Amino acid sequence: MTSPEVRVLVSSGRHPVSGRSGAAREDARAVEMALALAGEGVTLLHAGDPADASLRYYLGMFHEVPGLPSVGRVGRLDLLSMPAESDATSLLAEQLRHAGASLVLTGMRSEIGEGSGLLPYLLAERLGWNLVAGVAAIEHCDSESATILQALPQGQRRRLSVRLPCIATVDRAAPAPRQSAHGPARRGQIRVIEPQESAGVALDEPRGQWRFEPARVRPKRLKVVKGGSARERMRAAASTGGGGGGRVLSDLDPEAAADELIRYLESERVLQ
Amino acid sequence: MDQLLSVLIPAALIVGALGAWRRVRLWRQGRPAAVNLLQGMLRMPRRYLVDLHHVVARDRYIAHTHVATAGGFVAAMALAIVVHVLGVENVVMAGLLGLAGLTMLVGTLFVARRRLEPPARLSKGAWQRLPKSLMAFSLGMLLVSLPLGGLVPEGAASVLTTLVLGVLVGWGLLELVVGMGWGGPMKHAFAGAAHLAFHRRPERFSDVSGEGRHPGSRSTALLPLDLDSEQAPGSEQSMGVARPDEFGWQQLLGFDACVQCGRCEAACPAHAAGQPLNPKKLIQDMVIGMAGGSDAHYAGTPYTGQTTGEHGGAPGERIVPQLVEPETLWSCTTCRACVEECPMMIEHVDAIVDMRRFLTLEDGATPEKGAVALDNLIATDNPGGFDNASRLDWAADLELPRIRERPEGVDVLLWLGDGAFDMRNQRTLRSLVTVMRAAGVDFAVVGEEERDSGDLARRLGDEATFQQLARQNIATLSQYRFARIVTCDPHSFHVLGREYPDFGGHYRVLHHSGLLAELIDEQRLQLAPAASGSSLTWHDPCYLGRYNGEFEAPRRVLRALGMEVREMARSGHRSRCCGGGGGAALTDVPGKQRISDMRMGDARDTGAEVVAVGCPQCTAMLEGVVEPGPQVLDLAELVARALVVSEHNSSTLREPQEEVPA
Ligand code: SF4
Ligand code: SF4
Numbered sequence: 001m002t003s004p005e006v007r008v009l010v011s012s013g014r015h016p017v018s019g020r021s022g023a024a025r026e027d028a029r030a031v032e033m034a035l036a037l038a039g040e041g042v043t044l045l046h047a048g049d050p051a052d053a054s055l056r057y058y059l060g061m062f063h064e065v066p067g068l069p070s071v072g073r074v075g076r077l078d079l080l081s082m083p084a085e086s087d088a089t090s091l092l093a094e095q096l097r098h099a100g101a102s103l104v105l106t107g108m109r110s111e112i113g114e115g116s117g118l119l120p121y122l123l124a125e126r127l128g129w130n131l132v133a134g135v136a137a138i139e140h141c142d143s144e145s146a147t148i149l150q151a152l153p154q155g156q157r158r159r160l161s162v163r164l165p166c167i168a169t170v171d172r173a174a175p176a177p178r179q180s181a182h183g184p185a186r187r188g189q190i191r192v193i194e195p196q197e198s199a200g201v202a203l204d205e206p207r208g209q210w211r212f213e214p215a216r217v218r219p220k221r222l223k224v225v226k227g228g229s230a231r232e233r234m235r236a237a238a239s240t241g242g243g244g245g246g247r248v249l250s251d252l253d254p255e256a257a258a259d260e261l262i263r264y265l266e267s268e269r270v271l272q
Numbered sequence: 273m274d275q276l277l278s279v280l281i282p283a284a285l286i287v288g289a290l291g292a293w294r295r296v297r298l299w300r301q302g303r304p305a306a307v308n309l310l311q312g313m314l315r316m317p318r319r320y321l322v323d324l325h326h327v328v329a330r331d332r333y334i335a336h337t338h339v340a341t342a343g344g345f346v347a348a349m350a351l352a353i354v355v356h357v358l359g360v361e362n363v364v365m366a367g368l369l370g371l372a373g374l375t376m377l378v379g380t381l382f383v384a385r386r387r388l389e390p391p392a393r394l395s396k397g398a399w400q401r402l403p404k405s406l407m408a409f410s411l412g413m414l415l416v417s418l419p420l421g422g423l424v425p426e427g428a429a430s431v432l433t434t435l436v437l438g439v440l441v442g443w444g445l446l447e448l449v450v451g452m453g454w455g456g457p458m459k460h461a462f463a464g465a466a467h468l469a470f471h472r473r474p475e476r477f478s479d480v481s482g483e484g485r486h487p488g489s490r491s492t493a494l495l496p497l498d499l500d501s502e503q504a505p506g507s508e509q510s511m512g513v514a515r516p517d518e519f520g521w522q523q524l525l526g527f528d529a530c531v532q533c534g535r536c537e538a539a540c541p542a543h544a545a546g547q548p549l550n551p552k553k554l555i556q557d558m559v560i561g562m563a564g565g566s567d568a569h570y571a572g573t574p575y576t577g578q579t580t581g582e583h584g585g586a587p588g589e590r591i592v593p594q595l596v597e598p599e600t601l602w603s604c605t606t607c608r609a610c611v612e613e614c615p616m617m618i619e620h621v622d623a624i625v626d627m628r629r630f631l632t633l634e635d636g637a638t639p640e641k642g643a644v645a646l647d648n649l650i651a652t653d654n655p656g657g658f659d660n661a662s663r664l665d666w667a668a669d670l671e672l673p674r675i676r677e678r679p680e681g682v683d684v685l686l687w688l689g690d691g692a693f694d695m696r697n698q699r700t701l702r703s704l705v706t707v708m709r710a711a712g713v714d715f716a717v718v719g720e721e722e723r724d725s726g727d728l729a730r731r732l733g734d735e736a737t738f739q740q741l742a743r744q745n746i747a748t749l750s751q752y753r754f755a756r757i758v759t760c761d762p763h764s765f766h767v768l769g770r771e772y773p774d775f776g777g778h779y780r781v782l783h784h785s786g787l788l789a790e791l792i793d794e795q796r797l798q799l800a801p802a803a804s805g806s807s808l809t810w811h812d813p814c815y816l817g818r819y820n821g822e823f824e825a826p827r828r829v830l831r832a833l834g835m836e837v838r839e840m841a842r843s844g845h846r847s848r849c850c851g852g853g854g855g856a857a858l859t860d861v862p863g864k865q866r867i868s869d870m871r872m873g874d875a876r877d878t879g880a881e882v883v884a885v886g887c888p889q890c891t892a893m894l895e896g897v898v899e900p901g902p903q904v905l906d907l908a909e910l911v912a913r914a915l916v917v918s919e920h921n922s923s924t925l926r927e928p929q930e931e932v933p934a
Binding site for chain 1: 632636652659736
């Protein structure tokens with residue numbers, strides 16, 4: 001298995017209890033997945049404030065783990081310098097286009113800012129790459145394609161074969177990240193890339209009008225399951241929602257599949 | 273005969289010296305550190321006679337044996353050189369030589385007796401040969417002195433007896449003089465003397481205990497790791513110790529001084545619990561790493577669950593896992609029982625923490641729960657990952673004064689420690705507050721601004737997080753005025769009092785046992801006499817007792833309560849750890865039994881109804897033991913229970929506004 005060049009998009013996260021900035025938990029899982037897959041072939045990428053110390057956490061993960069590929073002594077992070085309010089999409093897309101990476105991993109959504117989880121989609125659209133969301137494991141990867149296990153609710157997995165280049169977002173079901181160690185964190189190299197004059201960082205216009213407030217945990221609807229066998233109650237307790245319903249359609253041709261999707265979106269009033 | 277000796281002795285000395293030179297080179301592979309050669313050598317004899325013997329004398333049998341044998345040997349050797357090499361032959365010298373030989377012979381017989389059925393902690397192998405070699409030498413010297421002293425006619429020595437004597441003395445010289453330099457069992461004498469002279473913690477010796485880094489202490493504070501210099505740009509130096517040659521040279525010298533007496537092994541709670549740690553074997557492994565080779569020749573008790581001969585090392589190679597498995601290092605509770613017992617003043621805990629530092633800071637290989645605790649410490653300032661602002665939630669109804677609101681200063685700053693997040697320890701804290709209020713102590717708490725002391729991070733090897741927490745706490749404390757800090761957590765007590773000075777924080781820190789003893793001495797507490805016939809036993813926390821020498825204050829408090837204080841089999845400086853120190857409760861290396869169960873067994877054996885504790889960690893560990901067993905109560909709880917409060921007073925306990933103003 002020749003390990004490909006892997007980039008990991010990392011962002012700075014926010015600790016759920018203290019609110020202190022640090023690693024974003026899903027991004028850390030993405031770094032773990034990349035290191036376990038490609039070792040030394042991993043470079044981290046971030047667009048934002050060059051003074052952000054929390055990014056060092058990810059560099060601290062560049063240490064050896066028995067049985068996994070060697071990661072080298074010094075981790076690398078390319079940092080595209082930009083103000084926090086700017087839109088990172090075009091900068092990142094340009095960087096990825098020129099970097100020649102074939103596989104890009106990242107978390108499902110960032111922990112601060114919009115946290116919409118849209119960035120990977122925007123990047124994939126702009127670059128014309130494939131996108132896989134909610135990856136639990138990468139089973140195989142060569143310079144052409146990858147075999148990926150996608151996480152579905154209730155512990156189900158779907159095996160996908162993807163052609164590279166591809167962007168994959170890593171699910172919480174992926175293996176837990178290794179410890180971040182102080183030595184490699186301090187040793188790691190952060191290469192600050194100033195945007196070229198011509199590139200002109202796009203200011204995120206609509207964002208200027210938003211009001212930010214801390215997220216509140218949404219109350220969960222209790223599922224009271226009366227009676228039934230122990231197994232049923234267990235399953236009900238363990239289910240992650242999903243609303244029941246749904247149909248599994250397979251072996252449809254693309255046209256028919258697209259029609260089904262549109263019909264569904266209309267019924268959900270997403271499309272009018 | 274005389275001619276034979278005049279050749280044999282110098283030859284042995286020269287060969288021995290060559291070996292010693294080689295040994296010195298082995299030590300010098302370690303990281304350099306400057307020492308004063310002459311001063312060290314001058315200090316050595318006193319350190320041997322006073323400090324080392326203080327430890328050896330805990331085993332009277334071997335202490336006397338050692339005085340006779342070693343004293344006899346040194347004297348005999350010196351006299352033999354004078355007589356046989358320098359040729360000063362007269363009756364007086366011969367008599368002295370004979371006397372020295374005889375003394376040594378008597379000592380040797382006792383050495384031999386101990387070796388007949390050696391206790392399990394002693395190493396066998398070459399060590400079983402030693403009494404015979406000692407006997408050969410002493411007997412030889414004694415017999416040789418006889419004709420010189422005129423006790424036997426000169427001519428009586430036939431060729432045969434000369435030959436036999438020559439063999440005896442030659443054998444003795446080979447073991448004692450050549451072996452001393454080249455690494456036989458007698459190596460301990462040479463390395464031990466050098467270790468005493470150049471010990472890395474000179475404060476441990478009575479001659480300099482008042483000077484140096486930790487004046488007046490038992491020198492138990494871990495030594496700081498210079499994070500900045502070790503991380504200088506382009507530096508290939510890693511933090512902590514990955515390879516034997518990354519220890520300081522004095523540490524290597526210390527390992528080499530081990531006599532394999534196994535006292536540390538007998539004292540180690542992790543070893544007794546069947547965890548894969550034996551401090552004696554660990555020190556021998558370090559020697560193997562320093563000299564290169566495998567552990568196949570080690571003739572003592574192995575690590576539980578491992579067989580000897582499968583591990584080996586070299587000075588420039590990784591220690592973990594080729595030489596020592598990581599579980600061995602993570603089993604240690606840093607209780608210091610081994611260091612306390614070691615007659616050679618070897619520093620096991622320093623070595624273990626040095627190796628842990630590498631595993632954590634460079635290898636990211638802290639056992640899982642330990643790594644989680646470290647992440648929590650970084651993100652939330654406490655190992656449990658709790659919201660640090662909730663540190664005072666347990667005291668919501670007590671209206672504790674914050675130090676922030678007392679700019680004029682207070683007498684006592686109550687340091688809560690992380691026990692503040694633990695429901696069990698909150699009861700202790702509430703009791704302590706009750707007692708302090710009853711005695712009218714002028715106190716305040718740091719509250720939300722308090723962070724973990726860094727003890728756990730430091731023992732897990734995360735020096736970076738420790739230093740960060742230390743600096744932040746010192747910065748916080750520097751804003752306030754207080755006469756002293758009181759805490760019911762011995763770990764905070766040790767770290768704030770003994771380890772913060774290296775980072776510029778100098779405080780008077782008291783464990784609550786010290787404060788309670790003081791309040792009782794000053795008769796500021798009215799205590800009801802306990803029910804007659806009730807008894808309890810005191811569990812000495814490692815970080816209070818062995819680390820800081822406080823054995824008396826808690827006992828004074830308990831006696832004042834009027835209960836019978838029974839001592840456990842292992843108490844005082846030999847107290848057995850609860851199993852919770854040094855992050856061991858988190859790393860939780862499996863063994864055959866749990867340390868806390870063994871400790872509760874010790875308590876049960878005394879027949880006491882209560883085991884009194886003075887540490888949140890000990891409380892948690894001992895209360896985690898299945899019933900039946902004595903009740904676990906903190907010193908503060910016991911005192912609070914015995915408080916006699918008049919009606920008027922009891923209301924002040926609940927209404928802080930009526931507190932005695934400062
Ligand atoms: S380390 Fe000390 S106590 Fe342990 S065996 Fe060696 S000399 Fe004895
Ligand atoms: S400090 Fe305690 S647990 Fe660690 S090796 Fe020494 S005796 Fe054993």
